[in-house]
Amino acid sequence: MIATVTLNxxxxxxxxxxxRILEKLxxxxxxxxxxxxxxxxxxxxxxxxxxxxxVMGFVGGMAGRxxxxxxxxxxxxxxxxxxxxxxxxxxxxxxxxxxxLAQINEKxxxxxxxxxxxxxxxxxxxxxxCEMILLSGSLPQGVSPDIYADLxxxxxxxDVRVVLKTSKEVLQSGIKAKPYMVLPDIRGTDVLMGIKxxxxxxxxxxxxxxxxxxxxxxxxxxxxxxxxxTAEKAWEIKLPEVDIINSIGIGDAxxxxxxxxxxxxxxxxxxxxxxxxxxxxxxxxxxxxxNSREQVEGFLDRIEIKELDLS
Amino acid sequence: xxxxxxxxxxxxxxxxxxxxKEVADMLSYSRLSGVPVVDDQGKVIGxxxxxxxxESAFPKVGMDTDMLFVRNWAQNxxxxxxxxxxxxxxxxxxxxxxVEEDDDEKVVKFMLSEHKKTLPVTRDEKLxxxxxxxxxxxxxxxxxxxx
Numbered sequence: 001m002i003a004t005v006t007l008n009x010x011x012x013x014x015x016x017x018x019x020r021i022l023e024k025l026x027x028x029x030x031x032x033x034x035x036x037x038x039x040x041x042x043x044x045x046x047x048x049x050x051x052x053x054x055v056m057g058f059v060g061g062m063a064g065r066x067x068x069x070x071x072x073x074x075x076x077x078x079x080x081x082x083x084x085x086x087x088x089x090x091x092x093x094x095x096x097x098x099x100x101l102a103q104i105n106e107k108x109x110x111x112x113x114x115x116x117x118x119x120x121x122x123x124x125x126x127x128x129x130c131e132m133i134l135l136s137g138s139l140p141q142g143v144s145p146d147i148y149a150d151l152x153x154x155x156x157x158x159d160v161r162v163v164l165k166t167s168k169e170v171l172q173s174g175i176k177a178k179p180y181m182v183l184p185d186i187r188g189t190d191v192l193m194g195i196k197x198x199x200x201x202x203x204x205x206x207x208x209x210x211x212x213x214x215x216x217x218x219x220x221x222x223x224x225x226x227x228x229x230t231a232e233k234a235w236e237i238k239l240p241e242v243d244i245i246n247s248i249g250i251g252d253a254x255x256x257x258x259x260x261x262x263x264x265x266x267x268x269x270x271x272x273x274x275x276x277x278x279x280x281x282x283x284x285x286x287x288x289x290x291n292s293r294e295q296v297e298g299f300l301d302r303i304e305i306k307e308l309d310l311s
Numbered sequence: 312x313x314x315x316x317x318x319x320x321x322x323x324x325x326x327x328x329x330x331x332k333e334v335a336d337m338l339s340y341s342r343l344s345g346v347p348v349v350d351d352q353g354k355v356i357g358x359x360x361x362x363x364x365x366e367s368a369f370p371k372v373g374m375d376t377d378m379l380f381v382r383n384w385a386q387n388x389x390x391x392x393x394x395x396x397x398x399x400x401x402x403x404x405x406x407x408x409x410v411e412e413d414d415d416e417k418v419v420k421f422m423l424s425e426h427k428k429t430l431p432v433t434r435d436e437k438l439x440x441x442x443x444x445x446x447x448x449x450x451x452x453x454x455x456x457x458x
Contacts, residue, residue, distance in 0.1 A: 060340075078321045078322065078323075079322035082336070125351055126353065128353065
């Protein structure tokens with residue numbers, strides 16, 4: 001079983017506009033509302049790839065009910081902590097070719113210390129059942145940036161490996177607790193850990209800096225290619241070209257595909273292949289979620305992996 | 312039809328050291344009539360329901376009793392605020408009936424005959440979900456729609 005933690009889960013409202021004129025009245029061609037947040041997106045992929053997934057985090061208000069009810073329609077297990085304030089709603093505006101024209105994310109609810117304690121108790125109870133844990137996304141208000149580091153430490157006490165996907169100071173705090181794998185979320189930032197992020201060389205340099213702190217694997221998603229870096233080796237993974245409908249969940253699918261293999265065995269090449277194939281499958285749907293194992297496996301032979309020369 | 316086809320894969324639960332107020336808040340939001348009580352490994356060790364909470368405030372007053380017991384609301388509120396800090400371990404059902412994923416529809420008969428609104432579903436004694444009457448209704452209606 002893999003538990004995914006999404007502390008700042010959201011209702012994602014996705015609109016597809018026929019034009020890109022945002023200053024005027026726009027008639028939405030198609031609009032949907034779905035549960036969102038990194039860990040929830042990953043949980044869908046994990047479950048469809050054949051591993052039991054359980055989602056954790058905070059839910060409150062009508063938005064929280066929507067998130068919980070929608071997930072309950074799947075085979076994914078839920079173990080949410082109920083809070084007084086309402087979950088956030090994120091607005092994602094796409095054009096017909098899947099390009100994100102605008103993304104407006106709310107901050108998220110205020111979570112009290114009592115609600116945080118209640119979540120941590122649930123987290124401790126789920127650990128003995130899990131092979132791996134994913135901590136993903138931003139934090140709601142009232143939650144310390146050090147919470148991921150605390151959760152990683154709790155998991156390590158139970159010998160449960162943790163994957164961390166988040167950004168900025170929360171990422172840097174979490175890395176210090178030495179998670180097993182990290183996917184740095186670099187949306188909206190050019191510089192991370194003192195490194196200007198552009199091109200493969202700089203990205204590998206960033207990965208190496210993260211690995212130096214005791215992390216085993218760093219993965220990065222960069223549009224049409226991905227990087228998989230360990231202390232010993234690095235690989236570039238090229239994705240096949242497809243017609244993109246919505247690419248906002250590509251990193252979440254990557255993580256899910258990789259975890260689905262690594263939970264059983266440290267077969268890095270197979271993990272990269274599954275991660276990349278899940279990424280491609282996720283962009284084919286407006287919901288940006290993997291919804292078929294067969295579709296993922298259909299892309300496995302089209303993934304190109306090249307080992308990078310680190311000398 | 313098996314339990315796995317009619318269950319909700321939800322692990323909402325409390326420990327026996329939670330307070331009745333915490334349970335009441337949880338039931339209010341989750342729309343459940345009761346929740347399993349688990350130990351620190353997720354093993355089911357009890358069940359606490361809305362009925363248990365009401366009876367904690369009004370001992371020996373069953374749900375079928377007439378409403379005379381609620382005539383003095385000031386006293387009732389005082390009593391409720393006092394029991395709110397009481398612990399689940401003192402009021403939970405310590406011998407809950409649990410079912411397993413592969414159990415068959417006899418579970419439905421049991422729920423109806425024993426007036427159970429919620430039954431915990433376990434695997435290796437650990438909570439993996441619940442069967443509720445309301446979800447059962449939804450599943451049955453969906454099945455009938457497909458026919």
